[in-house]
Amino acid sequence: MNVLVCVKRVPMTGGKIVLTADEQAIATQHLGFTISPHEECGVEEAVRIVEQHGGESVVLTLGPPEAEEQLRDAMALGMDRAIHLVIGDDEDWDAQATATAILDAIEAEHAAGVDFDLIFFGNESADSGGYQVGIRVAHALERPIATGLKGVAVEAGRVRCEQEVPGGRDVFDLPLPAVVTVKEGLNFPRYPSVPGRMRAQKKPIASSSPTAAPARLEKVRLVSPPGERKEAEILGHGPDAAPKVVELLQRIGVA
Amino acid sequence: MSVLVVVEREPGGVDELSLQALALARTLAQGASIEALAVTPPSDTVSQGVAATLGEHGVSTLHVAEHAVFGSYAPTAVAQAAVELAERLQPAAIVGAGTERGNEVLAHIAARLDLPLAANCIAAASGDPARVTRLRWGGSLLEEADVHGAPTLLTVAPHLVTAERAPAGEAAVEHFAPTLSEADQLVRVTDRAEDDTAGGVSLADAKVVVSSGRGAGSPEGFGIIEELADLLGGAVGCSRAVTMAGWRPHTDQVGQTGTKIAPDIYIACGISGATQHMAGCKGAKTILAVNTDPQAPILASADYAVIGDLHEVVPAISAELRKARQT
Numbered sequence: 001m002n003v004l005v006c007v008k009r010v011p012m013t014g015g016k017i018v019l020t021a022d023e024q025a026i027a028t029q030h031l032g033f034t035i036s037p038h039e040e041c042g043v044e045e046a047v048r049i050v051e052q053h054g055g056e057s058v059v060l061t062l063g064p065p066e067a068e069e070q071l072r073d074a075m076a077l078g079m080d081r082a083i084h085l086v087i088g089d090d091e092d093w094d095a096q097a098t099a100t101a102i103l104d105a106i107e108a109e110h111a112a113g114v115d116f117d118l119i120f121f122g123n124e125s126a127d128s129g130g131y132q133v134g135i136r137v138a139h140a141l142e143r144p145i146a147t148g149l150k151g152v153a154v155e156a157g158r159v160r161c162e163q164e165v166p167g168g169r170d171v172f173d174l175p176l177p178a179v180v181t182v183k184e185g186l187n188f189p190r191y192p193s194v195p196g197r198m199r200a201q202k203k204p205i206a207s208s209s210p211t212a213a214p215a216r217l218e219k220v221r222l223v224s225p226p227g228e229r230k231e232a233e234i235l236g237h238g239p240d241a242a243p244k245v246v247e248l249l250q251r252i253g254v255a
Numbered sequence: 256m257s258v259l260v261v262v263e264r265e266p267g268g269v270d271e272l273s274l275q276a277l278a279l280a281r282t283l284a285q286g287a288s289i290e291a292l293a294v295t296p297p298s299d300t301v302s303q304g305v306a307a308t309l310g311e312h313g314v315s316t317l318h319v320a321e322h323a324v325f326g327s328y329a330p331t332a333v334a335q336a337a338v339e340l341a342e343r344l345q346p347a348a349i350v351g352a353g354t355e356r357g358n359e360v361l362a363h364i365a366a367r368l369d370l371p372l373a374a375n376c377i378a379a380a381s382g383d384p385a386r387v388t389r390l391r392w393g394g395s396l397l398e399e400a401d402v403h404g405a406p407t408l409l410t411v412a413p414h415l416v417t418a419e420r421a422p423a424g425e426a427a428v429e430h431f432a433p434t435l436s437e438a439d440q441l442v443r444v445t446d447r448a449e450d451d452t453a454g455g456v457s458l459a460d461a462k463v464v465v466s467s468g469r470g471a472g473s474p475e476g477f478g479i480i481e482e483l484a485d486l487l488g489g490a491v492g493c494s495r496a497v498t499m500a501g502w503r504p505h506t507d508q509v510g511q512t513g514t515k516i517a518p519d520i521y522i523a524c525g526i527s528g529a530t531q532h533m534a535g536c537k538g539a540k541t542i543l544a545v546n547t548d549p550q551a552p553i554l555a556s557a558d559y560a561v562i563g564d565l566h567e568v569v570p571a572i573s574a575e576l577r578k579a580r581q582t
């Protein structure tokens with residue numbers, strides 16, 4: 001089983017999102033970066049699948065040079081090697097351009113003799129939330145795809161996929177090779193061990209620089225949602241505030 | 256030029272989020288006709304009520320795609336039916352609800368037509384290019400964007416556009432049998448695993464949610480949170496710091512990558528109010544924060560706050576509630 005996981009580097013924004021003066025990006029000077037929880041679960045699942053079935057696990061990102069940090073993190077969790085599609089620091093590729101670059105990378109792997117039986121994406125990226133890169137890649141590869149999964153089980157050339165719906169789980173049963181998009185809650189990702197981190201430093205990263213097609217979903221500017229910030233009315237300090245809280249609950253009609 | 260809307264049905268009618276999608280579709284149509292697509296297996300019928308409801312929301316014709324595969328959810332088959340219908344109608348835009356399934360189907364349509372898709376829009380204006388405002392970061396940020404190419408493909412963010420009536424008489428109903436390849440029919444729901452652990456109040460539907468974050472300090476710290484939730488007939492929630500620590504299951508997590516909640520009151524204890532957490536509770540009518548830190552970011556989104564240690568404040572609220580009920 002060869003498994004590919006596609007991840008994206010995003011800032012950890014904390015309590016408030018601050019935009020750059022040109023309104024094109026989030027001001028990230030003081031922020032750390034991570035991959036989305038959805039994709040972290042994809043990494044964990046890929047590592048487990050390869051531990052169980054053998055084969056190779058590969059992590060791919062399209063991102064700035066600094067995204068090497070996220071590739072090393074994924075390799076610290078057990079991914080075998082990485083593909084880095086390097087783009088400029090302030091570039092924000094749309095979903096079509098991203099899918100095309102990923103397809104080219106998959107094609108290059110194929111030419112080098114590596115075919116992926118299962119390809120993971122996050123259900124939606126944390127920052128852009130387009131819900132479509134995985135679907136575009138699956139369509140171009142003419143492979144089946146199931147999305148928003150919280151259960152993935154590989155068995156006898158097929159993958160059983162579980163999607164959470166109100167009251168239960170819907171099941172899709174796909175033949176391999178296939179593409180899946182997953183959500184946090186799929187599994188409980190392991191914490192990287194110190195030896196895992198050391199090994200990750202030595203694992204190979206294949207870098208290349210794709211050229212961007214013009215954006216067809218073209219960002220004009222980012223805006224903070226209006227009227228969100230208010231100031232909470234302080235009901236009191238410590239346990240003495242309890243009667244005020246109960247009054248509030250009674251007023252709302254839930255006490 | 257028309258606008259085509261892919262509608263999702265629910266037992267006995269049309270899903271509320273599809274009606275919201277219709278409202279945004281009308282602003283995009285600017286008077287042009289609104290066409291709707293629904294899918295059904297041949298053995299079933301789309302009830303008269305559906306055509307009536309759609310007519311009340313401005314739909315002139317409901318196109319019903321009939322095929323055996325529509326006996327269960329089959330995303331690529333729905334997308335192919337929409338593509339086939341769009342070839343005939345040549346709509347200026349194709350619109351879906353920003354549900355998991357709406358986003359999935361529209362993405363398949365976008366892949367088939369090799370066109371951009373703007374997911375989770377709250378506003379849209381037709382034109383070349385079309386201009387949309389859409390959600391990023393689970394709604395913590397908005398993006399204004401140009402969508403190039405035709406038809407314009409978009410989904411409508413849930414609960415941010417009001418479903419308004421625009422009576423156009425009862426919608427005409429036209430049936431068609433889409434041509435679907437084996438590949439189009441390959442991905443479909445083949446089984447349903449019922450959730451047997453569900454017994455209590457579900458987090459997504461609860462009228463009251465009491466939650467805690469890192470401030471709970473330990474799994475045991477949730478005892479007092481559960482106690483207050485029980486007293487109020489509510490559900491227990493938590494932040495990602497808690498699920499990452501393994502104190503609670505991910506099913507309890509509120510937020511962008513957890514559950515989206517819409518209670519009458521959300522009581523958030525020892526939670527700092529990270530944007531990704533708040534993305535999950537924008538639907539709460541009232542937010543009460545309990546936090547030791549008067550500078551915590553959550554105080555800028557909460558309606559009320561108690562400044563103090565949750566380990567003292569929460570039991571005091573439970574005790575006061577019991578006292579109030581005895582008198």
Ligand SMILES: Cc1cc2nc3c(=O)[nH]c(=O)nc-3n(C[C@H](O)[C@H](O)[C@H](O)COP(=O)(O)OP(=O)(O)OC[C@H]3O[C@@H](n4cnc5c(N)ncnc54)[C@H](O)[C@@H]3O)c2cc1C
Pocket residue numbers: 010011012013014034035036037126467468469470471493494495496497508509510511512513514524525526527528529530531532535545546547548551563564565566
């Ligand atoms: C892409 C992405 C997606 C994410 N998705 C989610 C998500 O879905 N849900 C989510 O919750 N997070 C999510 N996060 C994580 C989020 O950014 C925060 O890290 C997380 O919400 C912090 O949890 P917390 O508030 O419990 O912890 P902290 O930020 O550590 O805050 C703890 C708070 O408790 C207060 N406190 C401490 N002790 C006490 C006490 N005894 N009594 C009262 N108050 C006390 C402190 O003052 C502080 O305000 C996501 C992050 C990223 C990058």
